[in-house]
Amino acid sequence: MSQKEDHNDDAALAGEYVLHLLDGEELAVFEARLTMEPALRALVRDWDASLVALTDGIAPITPPAMVKDKLQAVLFPDAAKPKRSLWTWLAGGVAVAAIVVGAAFLTPSLIQDPVFEPSLTASVAAQDGTLVVAARFIAQTNALELTREAGAARPGRVLELWLIAEGSDAPVSLGVLPADTETRIELTQDIAQRLANGLLAISDEPLGGSPTGAPTGEVLAVGPVTNA
């Protein structure tokens, strides 16, 4: 076969390949050659570029929105996790409250266990001040002491406290706040270790707390955990 015939043969073969007309061994051999022969790849590309014109007459049709939603969930799986929805919420309403300097000292006399000083504190506050909870962590006892300084749960609802640990994917529930203004929560060692540099948040939840393990209602207050 002359060189020209070789080339013609390859050009036709590349066209058949682009049309998906090759199969079995012929297809396998062609694909193996493709990996090694730039000239063959160029022939394939030329056919692709020419034959794509056959789609010119095809009218665009808007796909259903859920296709994009599913894609986002597949390609960016972190977006589907609760942390994301929490942040979306945050962006939607409550801004991170400014750290209240000295919040830890507002109610020192009410603390049950005066022997230990808190190592970490946070003021979990709504931006407009309608809900403020001061939090103090006592490292020696793994206790988180909470004082609700303003606001209360909505009628028929409860306040649930969450920790979004530094670098974490999802908020962890620290529990539902009781009606008392003073509360003490015993943290597990694992949670206690993740408190530093985390963010505390309070969400509005149905009685008994979030049924899903992630916040389901509005985030009412947030505050960063800082060193005391």
Next chain:
Amino acid sequence: MRVSLGDREAFSLLYDATSSKLFGVCLRVLNNRAEAEDALQDVFVKVWNKADRYKAGGYSPMTWLITLARNTAIDRLRARKTGNVDIDDVHDLSDGSPTPEAEAIASSERKRLNDCFEELESDKSEAVRRAYLDGDSYKDLAARYDVPLNTMRTWLRRSLMTLKDCLSR
């Protein structure tokens, strides 16, 4: 394409700009909405995973995307016909020698292709169309035109060469 930077926002923009054309192509090939939706999803997953290779392939962006959509839809169609589930890309578009092709060139290519198709006898250009858009195999085409399989292949290869000669004129 900015997608090759792995930019998630760029991906969203690209989807908004191109998904309806690509969905149209998938729907044309598969003629089934649910399957076309699945195919479209496959296409964009491939776009996401292969965007770095697009740059090296020497394709214009729309040619690359439409070809990917058409190939994905044809693979799905074939899998449906044969009951096979092997829909991994038969047809990889990556290439080591970049020759960027402007959309302007592509559109003049389109006019040229249509002109060249007109040089073929109508049933021969129709056979190429059917392979490209309906995923017809040689067997399908031989049955349609009622000729032996080898004759069909000789026929179609000759048509391809006529097209090629015309296109390179």
